[in-house]
Amino acid sequence: MKNTATLLIACPDRKGLVAAIANFLYTYNANILHADQHQDDDAELFLMRVEWDLEGFALDMGAFDAAFAPIAERFGMDWKLKLSARRPRMAIFVSKYDHCLVDLLHRWHTGELACDIPLVIANHDDCRRLAEFYGIPFYVIPVTRDNKQDAEAQQRQLLAEHHVDFIVLARYMQVLSSEFTAAWPKRVINIHHSFLPAFDGAKPYHRAHERGVKLIGATSHYVTEVLDDGPIIEQDVTRISHRDTVDDLIQKGRDLERIVLSRAVRWHLDHRVLVYGNKTVVFD
């Protein structure tokens, strides 16, 4: 894999933006690998992702911030720099269902997900053997109605100790407190087993069956303090029929959940996702 840098930029849309960024990179002899931009006309916002090869790039990355600051200031940019050499550290939260976990761990194992997984945190012991098969430390922190605050404190302690960058809720069946989500903004990815905003909340497959819909869906989104309401990263659907029982929906839905969650995680890891307002841009 190439040693690259990726710049994610959001700022008010103004003329000269692209030229300023392109010139800056050209000055240091960057070989641009991918560049993609988007203007949101309603929000008058300019959003950009540019990735370049660090081979031959004539600026030391330690000096990047200082060198780029004048441009960023001139255009009022909200920006982030991501280096491919710095592998993000991803924690996975699970409960009893293991279908998303098995999928994420296998993809990670084959190199499809370019990250480290320092730990899996669960509120049940069921998935331990699986995590350990892939050599990932597995921590059980039971959560009850009464100990939630305490359990979350333990979770956050573990996350800090393991220098976790972001969290994936792989069918983790507990709702995080607003304190938790506020402390991890745009850094917790959830999979919800419906085509949001339809069937938000509990038992979406049961409700889909009851309503008689002809397709079921799954939605991966960043977690905010409003349940199932955060910025959507990816969604997909699959066809069902009158022959499908609730159990059939659950089974078909597992495939959807796996695919949708894994896409969202991969795009997040590739620094393709830019959140603005309550929406995302997913750069190609």
Next chain:
Amino acid sequence: MKNTATLLIACPDRKGLVAAIANFLYTYNANILHADQHQDDDAELFLMRVEWDLEGFALDMGAFDAAFAPIAERFGMDWKLKLSARRPRMAIFVSKYDHCLVDLLHRWHTGELACDIPLVIANHDDCRRLAEFYGIPFYVIPVTRDNKQDAEAQQRQLLAEHHVDFIVLARYMQVLSSEFTAAWPKRVINIHHSFLPAFDGAKPYHRAHERGVKLIGATSHYVTEVLDDGPIIEQDVTRISHRDTVDDLIQKGRDLERIVLSRAVRWHLDHRVLVYGNKTVVFD
């Protein structure tokens, strides 16, 4: 096209049902072309569709009701008989948008929809030229806040005069009164421009854009007195991206609406749709 009869049956699930129906048909030498059945275990309901060739069928169809009555009674069947020789009479309601109308009329013209279309009823004059191109009488009945009751009376008068069997709302932008829908149960097919139950009601594309969903949908359903809540016949979705404006959604949605509505209408015409509770079975 073959001269066929189709029997649609719903009744409590009991042993011997299939044998009773198959024997009845065999007695009269029926050549069964299609047979499909479904058991809804929750509702303990048996649902069946069977279609046979009338060529060589040894029972006069005028005598069918009397001959079948004993079986229907024994099993407590709710049943309907449909003869392919009797083409259903379909009325189309439109407003200004013509994309669903142009699609339905072309399909009808090519023989894809086996029905007669005695009239198009509109609340605006825009689609007149199109309807008349296909030789369909076009009636304009303006609807305002104040004349709704009167307008519906005129509509129902026209429907009665033209012996209409069912109505297709091809992006008709008026909500029918509950008197109207009660008078036409399971006989009014609507197309709603969202993936129901998400974005029911007004301006679904605007709301989909605002929510930042990654797919938009369309839903065809029978109209009941609760808006956008009737039994769903067909749904489909298409992928969108952050680049799509509301206008793009509207344009992409037009293709969805056409496809979804035309499938629902065709299945209705083929007597494939059986409504039970607030759901449908669509037999293959």
Next chain:
Amino acid sequence: MKNTATLLIACPDRKGLVAAIANFLYTYNANILHADQHQDDDAELFLMRVEWDLEGFALDMGAFDAAFAPIAERFGMDWKLKLSARRPRMAIFVSKYDHCLVDLLHRWHTGELACDIPLVIANHDDCRRLAEFYGIPFYVIPVTRDNKQDAEAQQRQLLAEHHVDFIVLARYMQVLSSEFTAAWPKRVINIHHSFLPAFDGAKPYHRAHERGVKLIGATSHYVTEVLDDGPIIEQDVTRISHRDTVDDLIQKGRDLERIVLSRAVRWHLDHRVLVYGNKTVVFD
């Protein structure tokens, strides 16, 4: 899970078939759970699948063949009886790629695939740890240009010893000899990584990339002696773009292969697949 019997029938289409079968089952008080039939008008063939609950069925299954023989004979039926109590025994063949294997084993582990897996046979050692994680005996039989006949003899010996009913080639990279495929007709399921008949043979993703197609596919089929030409059980596709390299196609293709193969295996296990000529009927 219910204790059921499934009857799969193929025979020349004739009147009275459905009545004869329904009466037979009713005579023994069968509670029919699913029944589906299909007529192929070109081939003048009648194909049927009927599943019933054995609870309360008044015929001992040991006596079924004798009881059903007169009907089967009268209509010239090719028929099979499958009992849910008798779990099929499935062997999996693999090489180095483990993505289909990991998927099949996890589905089996969660109960989605109702079969026993007595062994995995590989021509490389790579997947051993995975198979053993799920407690499946793993045999390595290397295959070279020179030892193919001998290797297949060992494989067939193992299959016989383990009483295997059917084989799944989970990206097994060796072509089976025609002696092998002739000995296992309609009992070897393969996954080919293209939308057949496009790109049959070697390196389909490379050729898809070269041709500039906009969708890639995967096909699961029964193996016959003509490579990639057997009866198709299931196919699906996924969208790609000019941005996708061959490696991206390979990665996106893995998801397709898993989904398509697992559907084919599940339908085979549910006795939903009926082969006739070089085609399949997959009953709903």
Next chain:
Amino acid sequence: MKNTATLLIACPDRKGLVAAIANFLYTYNANILHADQHQDDDAELFLMRVEWDLEGFALDMGAFDAAFAPIAERFGMDWKLKLSARRPRMAIFVSKYDHCLVDLLHRWHTGELACDIPLVIANHDDCRRLAEFYGIPFYVIPVTRDNKQDAEAQQRQLLAEHHVDFIVLARYMQVLSSEFTAAWPKRVINIHHSFLPAFDGAKPYHRAHERGVKLIGATSHYVTEVLDDGPIIEQDVTRISHRDTVDDLIQKGRDLERIVLSRAVRWHLDHRVLVYGNKTVVFD
């Protein structure tokens, strides 16, 4: 609609390309609306599409070529400039089937296709009434085994007289000669009723039915002198089952053909399609 210019560029990949283009546009105060680029690593090619608002652009478009020439020369660019104010002139060729024609004309009528349609050329009279409903001149040039050369001469004469920019073959059932296709490179868009490269040539639906595929497709491509082999612009598929007869495939295929062809035409009109080698880039 905005008054815009679009630049399509293909050239060897080199550093400084994006900066040079961005600076050039910024010099003249361009407001960039969309910019998208792609590097083909195998071909070492840089491909770009950039669209800007001409409102406030400080360079007269008559002087554009001279101003841009030095940059184009320096980087060895193959480039085209497209002005939204200059509506492309599209000819449609048809035979007897009208489903693609009715779709294209309706989209054109609603403003979805930003082009002029100076004429429809047919080898049968069947579609005359439809073309004339939309006010499009309709010319019939019969084509037989013997008069092909002469017929094409008449067609090309008409195209020249009407200043046609590109041609859409809307299920036109004649194969164009290689003289014709050579004279109209990358300017003839065809719809083929299969998922190419599967089932190229005649009767694809019949062959799909015979092979027992589970999905059928349609492909829109630029016409080259090799039949069904030109650069693919768009493809899509739809699911079929064993219940579908050849006639059902033909009917389901009509919907696919319409959708796929209309997308290809719209992208061509939006100057989103860049052909290189035997492939296309379709910019988002």
